[in-house]
Amino acid sequence: MYTERKPIKINEAVEAVLQFAKEGELEYVSINDSDGRILKQPIKADHDIPPFDRSPLDGFAIRSEDTVDASRETPIELEVIETVGAGAIAKRVPKQGQVIRIMTGAEMPEGTDAIVMFELTKEIERDGKTFIELKRSFKPGDNISFKAEETKTDDILVEAGRKVDPGVKALLATFGYNKVPVGKKPIIGVYATGTELLDVEEPLEPGKIRNSNSYMITSQILKAGAVPKYYGKLVDDFDRCYEAVVNALDEVDVLITTGGVSVGDFDYLPAIYEKLGANVLFNKIAMRPGSVTTVAEYKGKLLFGLSGNPSACYVGFELLTRPWVQLYLGNPKPHLQKVQGILKADFPKPNPFVRFIRSKMTIEEGKIFAEPVGLDKSGVVTSLANSDALVVLPGGTRGFKKGDVVDVLLLNGEGSSEILEK
Amino acid sequence: MYTERKPIKINEAVEAVLQFAKEGELEYVSINDSDGRILKQPIKADHDIPPFDRSPLDGFAIRSEDTVDASRETPIELEVIETVGAGAIAKRVPKQGQVIRIMTGAEMPEGTDAIVMFELTKEIERDGKTFIELKRSFKPGDNISFKAEETKTDDILVEAGRKVDPGVKALLATFGYNKVPVGKKPIIGVYATGTELLDVEEPLEPGKIRNSNSYMITSQILKAGAVPKYYGKLVDDFDRCYEAVVNALDEVDVLITTGGVSVGDFDYLPAIYEKLGANVLFNKIAMRPGSVTTVAEYKGKLLFGLSGNPSACYVGFELLTRPWVQLYLGNPKPHLQKVQGILKADFPKPNPFVRFIRSKMTIEEGKIFAEPVGLDKSGVVTSLANSDALVVLPGGTRGFKKGDVVDVLLLNGEGSSEILEK
Numbered sequence: 138m139y140t141e142r143k144p145i146k147i148n149e150a151v152e153a154v155l156q157f158a159k160e161g162e163l164e165y166v167s168i169n170d171s172d173g174r175i176l177k178q179p180i181k182a183d184h185d186i187p188p189f190d191r192s193p194l195d196g197f198a199i200r201s202e203d204t205v206d207a208s209r210e211t212p213i214e215l216e217v218i219e220t221v222g223a224g225a226i227a228k229r230v231p232k233q234g235q236v237i238r239i240m241t242g243a244e245m246p247e248g249t250d251a252i253v254m255f256e257l258t259k260e261i262e263r264d265g266k267t268f269i270e271l272k273r274s275f276k277p278g279d280n281i282s283f284k285a286e287e288t289k290t291d292d293i294l295v296e297a298g299r300k301v302d303p304g305v306k307a308l309l310a311t312f313g314y315n316k317v318p319v320g321k322k323p324i325i326g327v328y329a330t331g332t333e334l335l336d337v338e339e340p341l342e343p344g345k346i347r348n349s350n351s352y353m354i355t356s357q358i359l360k361a362g363a364v365p366k367y368y369g370k371l372v373d374d375f376d377r378c379y380e381a382v383v384n385a386l387d388e389v390d391v392l393i394t395t396g397g398v399s400v401g402d403f404d405y406l407p408a409i410y411e412k413l414g415a416n417v418l419f420n421k422i423a424m425r426p427g428s429v430t431t432v433a434e435y436k437g438k439l440l441f442g443l444s445g446n447p448s449a450c451y452v453g454f455e456l457l458t459r460p461w462v463q464l465y466l467g468n469p470k471p472h473l474q475k476v477q478g479i480l481k482a483d484f485p486k487p488n489p490f491v492r493f494i495r496s497k498m499t500i501e502e503g504k505i506f507a508e509p510v511g512l513d514k515s516g517v518v519t520s521l522a523n524s525d526a527l528v529v530l531p532g533g534t535r536g537f538k539k540g541d542v543v544d545v546l547l548l549n550g551e552g553s554s555e556i557l558e559k
Numbered sequence: 560m561y562t563e564r565k566p567i568k569i570n571e572a573v574e575a576v577l578q579f580a581k582e583g584e585l586e587y588v589s590i591n592d593s594d595g596r597i598l599k600q601p602i603k604a605d606h607d608i609p610p611f612d613r614s615p616l617d618g619f620a621i622r623s624e625d626t627v628d629a630s631r632e633t634p635i636e637l638e639v640i641e642t643v644g645a646g647a648i649a650k651r652v653p654k655q656g657q658v659i660r661i662m663t664g665a666e667m668p669e670g671t672d673a674i675v676m677f678e679l680t681k682e683i684e685r686d687g688k689t690f691i692e693l694k695r696s697f698k699p700g701d702n703i704s705f706k707a708e709e710t711k712t713d714d715i716l717v718e719a720g721r722k723v724d725p726g727v728k729a730l731l732a733t734f735g736y737n738k739v740p741v742g743k744k745p746i747i748g749v750y751a752t753g754t755e756l757l758d759v760e761e762p763l764e765p766g767k768i769r770n771s772n773s774y775m776i777t778s779q780i781l782k783a784g785a786v787p788k789y790y791g792k793l794v795d796d797f798d799r800c801y802e803a804v805v806n807a808l809d810e811v812d813v814l815i816t817t818g819g820v821s822v823g824d825f826d827y828l829p830a831i832y833e834k835l836g837a838n839v840l841f842n843k844i845a846m847r848p849g850s851v852t853t854v855a856e857y858k859g860k861l862l863f864g865l866s867g868n869p870s871a872c873y874v875g876f877e878l879l880t881r882p883w884v885q886l887y888l889g890n891p892k893p894h895l896q897k898v899q900g901i902l903k904a905d906f907p908k909p910n911p912f913v914r915f916i917r918s919k920m921t922i923e924e925g926k927i928f929a930e931p932v933g934l935d936k937s938g939v940v941t942s943l944a945n946s947d948a949l950v951v952l953p954g955g956t957r958g959f960k961k962g963d964v965v966d967v968l969l970l971n972g973e974g975s976s977e978i979l980e981k
Contacts, residue, residue: 168759172778184763186940195823222795222825224755226766240823241867242755244766255822287939295944303782304917304943307775307869311768311940315760333646333664337590338737341606344648344666346733353729356594360725373644400677401617401662403644445663447729477925503899503964505925517709518608518733521726522717525973542925549971551947 142421144428147456147491151472151556153418154457157434158464161323161390165316168309171301174319175362175466180295180305183312185285190245193282197236197258197269198227198249204274217260217267221246236269245281252280298469300362320466322364325458326389327354328381330371330397330405331445350395350450353521354443357454358393361462371397371405378405379412386438390465393458396445398431406431406442415440423490423532427453447521452493455527455548463552473527474550475557477542481508484530484537491532491557495524498545507545525549529557564843566850569878569913573894573978575840576879579856580886583745583812587738590731593723596741597784597888602717602727605734607707612667615704619658619680619691620649620671626696639682639689643668658691667703674702720891722784742888744786747880748811749776750803752793752819752827753867772817772872775943776865779876780815783884793819793827800827801834808860812887815880818867820853828853828864837862845912845954849875869943870933874915877949877970885974895949896972897979899964903930906952906959913954913979917946920967929967947971951979 145153163177192198199215207213220238221227227237227246236253237246245252258269288294294308301309301317309317334348335341351367358365368385371378371394385392397406398420410417415435420442422430427449431442439461443453455473463471478498486492496507507528511520529544530537537543544557567575585599614620621637629635642660643649649659649668658675659668667674680691710716716730723731723739731739756770757763773789780787790807793800793816807814819828820842832839837855842864844852849871853864861883865875877895885893900920908914918929929950933942951966952959959965966979 168774169777172781180944182940188763188768189766195821195826220824222755222823223753224767238824240825241821242753242768288941294941299944301778302944303775303778303873304946306778307771307873307943308940310759310771310774313759313763313769331645331664333644337732337735341610341735344611345646346610346664347735349729349732352590352732353725355591356723356725356728359594399617399663401644402642402660403662404617451725451729474922476922479925500896500898500927503901503927505922505927518604518730519710519716521729522602522721522724524726 144421144423145419147422147424148557150419150422150430150432151457151460154432154439154461155464157437157439158461160467161321161465163318164321166319168306168314168317171306171309171317171319173362174301174317175468176295176297176299176301176305176318177320177467178318179293179297180308180312180314182288182290182292182294185290186288186311187282187284187286190284191282192239192241192243192245192252193280194252194254195241196239196252196254196280198239198246199236199251199253199275200231200233200249201251201275201277201279203234204271207271207274209272212270212272214261214268214270217269250277251275254280298467322362323390323462323465324364324366324388325358325462326385326392327351327358327365327367328371328385328392328394329369330394332373332403334370350445350447353447353451354393354395354454357451357459361459362466363462373403375405375408379409382409383413386435391439391441391458391461393441393443393454395443395450398442398444399429410440425488425490425492428490430457432457448495451495451521452527456493468552470552470554472553472556473546473548474553475555476505476545476547478505478507478528478545480528480537480539480541480543481506482512483539484509484512487536488530488532488534492530493546494528494530495520496526496528496545497523498526498547505545507543566843566845567841569844569846570979572841572844572852572854573879573882576854576861576883577886579859579861580883582889583743583887585740586743588741590728590736590739593728593731593739593741595784596723596739597890598717598719598721598723598727598740599742599889600740601715601719602730602734602736604710604712604714604716607712608710608733609704609706609708612706613704614661614663614665614667614674615702616674616676617663618661618674618676618702620661620668621658621673621675621697622653622655622671623673623697623699623701625656626693629693629696631694634692634694636683636690636692639691672699673697676702720889744784745812745884745887746786746788746810747780747884748807748814749773749780749787749789750793750807750814750816751791752816754795754825756792772867772869775869775873776815776817776876779873779881783881784888785884795825797827797830801831804831805835808857813861813863813880813883815863815865815876817865817872820864820866821851832862847910847912847914850912852879854879870917873917873943874949878915890974892974892976894975894978895968895970896975897977898927898967898969900927900929900950900967902950902959902961902963902965903928904934905961906931906934909958910952910954910956914952915968916950916952917942918948918950918967919945920948920969927967929965
C-alpha cells in the first residue's frame with residue numbers, strides 16, 4: 138500500500154544520524170599493522186631531535202679556534218686522530234691542531250665545535266699520519282645540527298584523528314611507538330534484500346540480476362576503515378527476515394540493508410523497524426538519488442536502510458554511514474570534503490530536490506572541474522566505476538550550464554568537519 | 560675518499576630506471592579480496608543491462624491501449640490480476656482491461672507495454688476483486704527500462720590498469736567476476752644501513768637514533784600496491800653486507816637500501832655494486848633532496864640506493880621506485896599526478912638544482928594551493944607527516960614568492976602517464 142512519507146533535508150538527516158555517534162574504543166596495534174588506521178592519541182616526541190649535537194655531513198670535526206689563521210694563501214694542516222661513524226662515539230678528545238674524521242649523523246666529539254665537509258679539504262699522508270689541509274677559517278657552530286633544533290621532548294607532532302600514512306609512520310618509528318594507539322574498527326553488517334538478486338558466481342536467470350550492491354557497500358565499508366560482515370540475502374519471508382535482522386544486530390555495531398525500504402509489496406524493512414520497536418529517524422530524504430533512504434535506531438544501534446538502486450545506495454552510504462564510521466574511529470573530519478568546481482557539461486534537468494551527481498573530477502591549470510558521468514541512460518552502469526566526486530546541485534534550481542561553479546564532494550578527499558550547508 | 564660523481568637530470572634518471580620496467584604476471588583473486596588491486600584486463604559486460612525490459616518503479620504493468628480514453632473527467636478502472644515481485648516472472652497474460660501489480664526491477668509481463676506508478680492510481684476493492692482507477696492515458700514504452708539500454712553484451716566498461724574501488728567492484732559483481740584478473744604484486748626488499756639506527760622498540764642510546772626510514776618505505780611500498788619484505792639493518796662489515804644483498808636479491812623483484820650511498824667511510828653500497836658487477840645507472844641526480852640517490856641493475860633486477868635522509872628517501876621512492884611498481888602492476892599512469900598550484904608562502908632560497916619540497920595541498924574557491932611544510936629547521940621532522948604534495952621548483956631559479964604558480968606533484972592523486980618535463 139502506498140503511504141505518504143515526510144521528507145526531511147539531507148543535513149537534518151545527517152544530524153539525526155550523528156546524534157547517535159559514539160566514539161569507539163582505543164586499541165593498540167603493532168606499528169607494522171598501523172597503515173591506514175586512525176590515531177587515537179597525538180604523536181608526542183619522546184626525545185629531542187636531534188637527540189644530540191651531530192654532524193649533518195661527512196667530513197671532519199674540528200676545533201674552530203685552530204682555523205683562525207687559515208686562508209687560501211696560508212693553508213693550515215690538521216692531524217686526523219680518529220674516525221667516528223654514525224652511531225659510534227669518539228674515543229679521543231682532539232688537542233690543538235687535531236681533528237676527528239666524522240660521518241653524517243655521528244655525535245659531535247668532545248672538544249670540537251664545527252664541521253668541515255670533505256670537499257673543502259685535501260688529505261695528506263706523512264710519517265704514517267694523516268693530515269688535512271684547510272684553506273679557510275670556521276666559526277664555532279659551523280655545520281652542526283644542534284640538539285633539539287628540530288623538535289623538543291614532549292612536542293606534539295601529529296594530532297589525534299590523523300590517518301597513518303608513510304610520513305606519519307616515520308614519526309611513529311622515530312618516537313618509539315612500537316605499539317600504536319588507534320581507533321578500534323566498528324563492525325558493519327550488510328544484508329541485501331531482493332529475490333531478484335543472484336550471487337556473483339551464479340549464472341544469470343530470467344528476471345534476475347546479480348547482486349552488486351553488497352560488493353560495492355563492502356568495498357565502501359573497507360575504504361571507510363570499518364570491518365564489513367556480509368550476511369547474504371534476506372529471504373522473501375517476513376518472519377525469517379525479522380529474525381535475521383534481530384540476530385545480526387547482536388553481532389554488529391551498525392546494520393546496513395540494501396533495498397526493501399521503498400513502497401513495494403516485498404519491502405519489509407519498514408515493518409521490521411515497526412515490529413522491533415525501533416526509532417525511525419526518517420524514512421524519506423528530499424534528495425536525488427536515494428529519497429527512500431531510511432535510518433532507524435534500536436538500543437543505540439543504527440540500522441541504515443539504503444536504497445536498492447546502486448547510485449542511491451552509494452550516495453546514502455557516503456553521506457550518512459561514512460561520517461558515523463569516521464567519528465567512531467576518532468576522525469574529527471567525518472564528512473566528505475567539499476570544494477568548488479566548474480561544471481564541464483550542461484545539466485539541463487530541473488532539480489526539485491538537492492541532487493548528488495556522480496562525477497569525475499579533473500584539475501586543469503590549477504582549477505577544479507567536475508564532469509557528471511552517466512547522464513544518459515547508457516552511462517548508468519559505468520557511472521558506478523568512473524566517479525571520484527559528487528556534484529551537488531541545490532534543490533529548487535532549474536538546470537545548470539557548462540562553466541557554472543558548483544559544490545563538489547570529493548570521494549577520495551581528506552575529509553571535512555562541516556556537513557553540507559543548512 | 561671523496562670521489563666526483565656526474566649528476567644526471569631527474570627525468571633522465573626516471574627514464575633510466577624505466578628501461579628496466581617489466582609487467583608482472585596476471586593472477587586471479589576472489590572479488591572479496593580485490594579492493595585496491597589493479598585490473599589486468601578490462602571489465603566486459605557478460606550480458607545486457609538491463610538484461611530484460613523491466614519496471615523501474617513500484618506500480619502496475621498495463622496495456623497502454625486500454626488507457627486511451629482515460630482522463631480526469633473520465634477515469635477508467637482496470638482489474639489487478641496478479642502481483643509480480645522483482646526476480647519473479649508473471650504467470651498470467653493480461654487481457655483487455657487487466658493489469659499486473661509489479662515491483663521495481665521485475666521483468667515486464669507478457670502483453671504489457673507501460674508502467675503506471677502507484678502514486679497515480681487509486682485502488683478499489685469490489686466483489687473480491689481489486690481494481691485501480693486511472694485518470695490519464697499512457698503511451699507504449701512509458702516508464703519501461705528497456706533491455707540493453709544501459710549496456711550491451713561485450714561492451715568494455717572499465718579499462719585494464721584501473722584500481723578496484725567500490726564502483727569498480729560493483730561492476731565486477733554485476734558482470735560475474737567471481738575471480739578478478741589483477742596484477743601480481745612485486746616483492747620489494749628493504750635493507751636499512753647505519754650502525755646509528757635503533758629499532759623502534761629499543762631504548763635510545765648515546766649517538767644513536769631510531770630507524771624511521773624502513774617503516775616509512777614499508778608504508779610507501781604498501782601504498783604503491785607492492786609487498787614489502789624488510790630484512791633489517793645491514794651490519795657494519797663489507798663482506799657480510801655483500802652477502803646479505805646477494806641473498807636478498809634472490810628473493811625479491813626489487814631491492815631498496817636506505818643510506819650507505821653517500822661518500823662516508825661506511826657507505827658500502829657503491830663498493831657492493833662494484834663487486835656484484837652491477838650496472839650503475841646513475842649515482843647522482845641534480846636535485847634536492849636526494850642528490851646521492853643511486854640505482855643499479857643486476858641481472859634485470861633493480862637496486863635502489865636511496866638516501867638515508869628521510870625526505871630524500873621519501874622523494875626518491877616516489878619519483879623512481881613507485882613508477883616501476885605501477886608499471887609492474889599494469890597501471891598505465893605510473894607517475895605522480897602533476898598539477899599547477901599557487902604557492903602559499905615565499906620560498907626565498909635559490910634552487911641551483913630542481914627542488915622537491917614537501918608541501919600541504921589545499922583547495923580554496925576551486926583553486927589548488929600548496930604550502931611548503933618544514934621550511935625552518937623545526938619543521939624537518941613534522942614535514943614528514945604533514946605533506947600530501949611535492950612542490951617542484953625548477954633548477955636555475957632564484958627563489959619564489961607567495962602567489963607564484965608552481966608545479967605540484969600529488970602524493971595521493973590518481974597518477975599520470977607523463978614524467979616531469981625534460
